[in-house]
Each structure stands twice: as C-alpha cells, then as structure tokens.
Amino acid sequence: MARDKEETKARILTAVGRLLAESGFKSLGVNAIAREAGVDKVLIYRYFEGLPRLLQCFAQEGGYWPTVDELVGDESTVNAETLADWMAYLLSRFSANLQERPMTQEILRWELLEGNELTRELANVRDKFALDSLNFLEDKGSFPPDKDIPAISAVLVAGVVYLMLRTKSSSTFMGIDFSSPAGWQRIQVALDSIVQLTVENNAK
Amino acid sequence: MARDKEETKARILTAVGRLLAESGFKSLGVNAIAREAGVDKVLIYRYFEGLPRLLQCFAQEGGYWPTVDELVGDESTVNAETLADWMAYLLSRFSANLQERPMTQEILRWELLEGNELTRELANVRDKFALDSLNFLEDKGSFPPDKDIPAISAVLVAGVVYLMLRTKSSSTFMGIDFSSPAGWQRIQVALDSIVQLTVENNAK
DNA sequence: GATCTAAGTCACCACTCAGTGACACGGTAT
C-alpha cells in the first residue's frame, strides 16, 4: 500500500512490540502480526524469512531493557553512601522501571517457559544488564568477602520479578494484597531491611 | 472400550496430570488429553462438559501441593530453635520439595500468565498453603513486631520459585550457573544468611 | 511510452484445534 520497504519493515517491527506488550507472546503469530501491522503476511516471509528471524530482528532492536545509567539517573542526587544503600536504591529503581515496561515483563514471562534460541538470546541480554548492575555496585563499595552478594542479589531480584509478573494475573501472594500500593510498600520496606541487615558488614 | 464410566473418568484425569507434568499447559487441549488417555474426546465433553470443568475437577483432586506437615517431616529430628532457624529450614524444604514436583511447577507457570477462573482457584489453594506455613512459623516463635515477616517471606519464596521456574529453560541468572548443584548451594547459603540476619531480632 | 523489477495482493494448501451429531454396541429390565 505505502510501497515503501523500510517503512513496511518498521511497521511490522513495531507491531511485534505492540502485540507483545498487549497480549503477550501467546498470540504472537505471523497472522496476528500481519493483521496488527496492516500488512500482508507474505511480506513477513519476504523481509524476515519467517517468524524466528523477525523476532530476532526485534530483539536486536533493543529498548526493552534499561541501562544501568538510565536506572540510576543522576548519581549526585542519590542519597546513598554504603553498598547496602546503593543496593536498596538499585532494587527499588529496578522494580519501578520494570513495572512500566509491559513488553519487558512479557519477555520475562516468555523466557520462563520457552527455551528456544530467541529466549536464550534475550536471556543473555538480560544477564548482561544484571552483571552491569553488579559491577556498578562493586564500584560503589567493594563486596564483603564473607557475603555472596551476587547470590543475595539474585534471590532478591528474582523475588521482585516474580511478584511483578504475578500481579497481572493474580493480586495476592502469601496473604499480601498487591492490588493496592500498600502491598508493594510492604515489599519495598522488606527489601530495604533485608538489604541493610544482610549486606551491611555488621558481622565485622 | 472398558465400558466403565468411573474408570474412564479416572483415566482422563490422570492423563491431565501426566500431560501437565510432561509438556506443560501449552499442549493441554481436549484432543491431546483424549489422545493421552486413549479415550474419545467426546467423552470429555460428556463427563466433564468441556475443558474448564475437567481442569476444575483435576484441581479439586489436589495432591499437587504439599502440606506443611509433609514439608516439615518429623519435628523432633529438626535441628532448629529460633524463628529464623525454622524459616530457613522451611524455605530449604520448600525448595527441595518443589524441585520434585514438575506438575506443581507447571501450575505455577500457568498461574503466571493466565488469569482465568481456574488459575485463580489454584492460586487460592497455593495461598492457603502459604498462610499455613506462616501460621506454623508463628507457632514456633512469635513474629517480632518491628519486622514484616510475611513480606520478607513473600520476597524470599518468590525468589526461590522464580529461580526454580527459570532453570528449566535457561540455566544462568545474574551470572550464577544453576546447571550444577554449586549454583543452588550458593542460593541456599544466601537464603540462610538473609533469614538469619534479617529475622533474628538483633536490633533489640 | 514500453519495459522491467520491486512492492503489495489474493487465493490457496495442509494442518490442528474445539465442538457436535449420528451411529454401534452391550448389558438390563420388561
């Protein structure tokens, strides 16, 4: 219709994003994408050689994951001194950021129950972000040798992610109601106290 | 073939379980269940009025979730005194138990990305188990008023669940390799230290 | 203006899925 190959390719790619954010990866088929993009599906095969390559292109476009800098913001305005402070801050920012990225949430869901090439690639991108965060933290205050900071971070991040992914379908977990901000507030406080009490080298 | 209604119903129900544990809920359709059970699918409609009711029956059968007693085992042999000890013990047992319940894992995955009546019901069963665990813990040592034990538990349990669900499709998270027992060992240690340092009332 | 190619359209295939109606069989009560 528009007779512009690049624009059509772009329309297809943005359609993937919209569809992913709105209805998740379950409905992410060739037909659905073509419909969403207002494009004939044969063009998907012509320009991307099918779904897998299309999704690969989409993944390489990036943008579904924040950078550490983006997460931290302006360091000079952050009220944090110790390693624990920074960890708590980063966790809280991570949580808030993830909440506003439905597409990223869907990708995380996807990783969780499909083990194909693409999700593995997406997982690599994510893990690189995680390692960046750890490096950032280690710059802020070197890790105490008697604590396994990466493992502790993994547990806490995993917890945040799981709670986040849950809230879409079910609003309560272990008696905590996540439909109101109060529930999340409790989690936030819990995370802060966990980090402070666990990471701070009070065993010294 | 067997001309026995109850047996046929039972075959269908066990087929649901097998299918769920083996291939997850993605392939959980009427046709697949009938094939797995070696039964004509029309009987599913006759005896269960379709998939939703069948799954509801399956859910009511139970057995996909442990009881607190089952998890704890013989209390007299448990080397735990403080509340923190019991929390750590319960977390570790929970993790081990969940690892050996593929069907339960699939249900957790399912809850995560489908918000229908059934998953909500399943979520209720799960949440009751969680509250039972909290009650058990409160019997062991009353919760310190300055700590939100449920929220802390929620974060840690959520973390364990997420890490568990991940390992099937991807084996690394935040640089930790979960394909070897060493990775899980690190998580276990991290959980223990988090619980001990966070829950123990060292602020008193 | 004719031609040629890239971009887009349409029609179709084979397959899977949920769901239904019609039929065959076998034991049971009359």
Next chain:
DNA sequence: ATACCGTGTCACTGAGTGGTGACTTAGATC
C-alpha cells in the same frame, strides 16, 4: 425376545494457523 439406555466410536463442521505460488500494480530506467 425386545425395547431401552448408558457407554463408546466415527465422521464431520468451522475456525484458525503457518506457509507458498501466482497474480497485480506502482515507479523507475531506458
């Protein structure tokens, strides 16, 4: 024996999917 009802079998529809070949059209080149 026969009529009946519960159990199981078969064949089908209709919708939706991934994927492909044949066609049309717009726009640049000669």
